[in-house]
Amino acid sequence: MTSNITRRRMMATGLATVCATTLPGIALALDDATARTLVQKVVNDINAVIASGKPVSSMINDFEGIFRRYGDVNLIARSTLGPDANRASAAQMNAFTEAFRGYIARKYGKRFNEFAGGKVEVHSVRQVKSWHEVAGMVNLRGSAPFDVRFLVSDRSGQNLFFDMVIEGISLRLSERTEIGSMLDRRKGNIDAMIADLRQAG
């Protein structure tokens, strides 16, 4: 029961902190147009990579650059680690974030050659809770177009995307499952999981 109360008090303090950090964020005012412009830049860069017809390894590098420039990699990495992020040391978090960035670039960068001849288009933007959801379509040759959404937030202090959702499948939520499985496989050993992550993707 005592632990219960402590936990609740922690939650209340946590929520208060959230409010404190949110309010200045609102002053920065990321609006629909700014979010759309950011995603349009991301999409232009992605289209350029697809159209370049470079070898896969160089596409992976380009994708890592896009991810680093426009994505909130720290938050995405932390969020895929879930509650385990709370027991990781600062050094482990840094190593994990670095390994995670390379892993995402390899895993998703490889997919770009399947997009050859395709093009991503931005269609609409709307606010959902604290973020802006920018919706677009991926038009591929010879198959039905599919839906892609970028979630953009300014809560890190910068306007960055923190998730990419394709046909309802969220990169962040899917990778949380994957990172969770990798951690389970190593019986919760974060360092061993990071070593695996450097090889994966």
Added chain:
Amino acid sequence: MLAFAAGTALSACAQPNPSATISAPYDPYEAENRRMHAFNVSLDRAIVRPVAKGYSDFVADDVEQVIGNFATNMSMPSSIVNNILQGNGRDASQDFYRMVINTTIGLGGLIDVATDMKMPPRSDADFGETLYVWGVAEGPYLELPLIGPASTRDAAGRTVDLFTNPLDYVLESPESYYGTGASGLKTLGARGRFGDSIDSLLYDSADSYAASRSLYLQNRRYKLGKSGTDDYLDPYDATYGGAAVSSDFEDPYDQ
């Protein structure tokens, strides 16, 4: 617990944000499902993957496309029936006009003229969706032999859909099997075409069972709800607030 959380949010914050969640998978049959998953993966490795690769390499892309179009067009009556059962007149009529155009100008459904004409996309309604519209719950997650991931609701829907295509009652054999055959080939074609993505899911994931369950449920819920990302929790709350990342991780004893 929910009421308590909402209360805390109210008192701590001027603007409460009662975040809904992408809930944890309800998977009481996980042990059985995992056995079925192992079977499906070995079947894919031994038969489906090589055959699909062979089919995809052997058959020209255009021919694959034509077979896929034909299979899709043959499934339209079933989709129209399901739209009617859902009381969705708009999608029923849009699907109907697509079918008419593709069956006539598109030479019996071989060419997807409707998409080229920028007609509204097909609804792909199935009986699983009809059950959702009727208010049936998703039910436990299942992994079916050959077919793979499904919710109990969708498994029931698939069974009913074996009987919802009116063409099956009109066409005599062997014509009635053309649609089934084409749809089988369409599935093989997709396994070949998206081969690398499926390989990466089945053979590169740390736990391919958990990964396919997550992908299936996310995609299926999106198709049913069309709600976008409204159900997501704000990940910044977790990072800056220290609160639980999602209610999946809340203490189950604390209710």
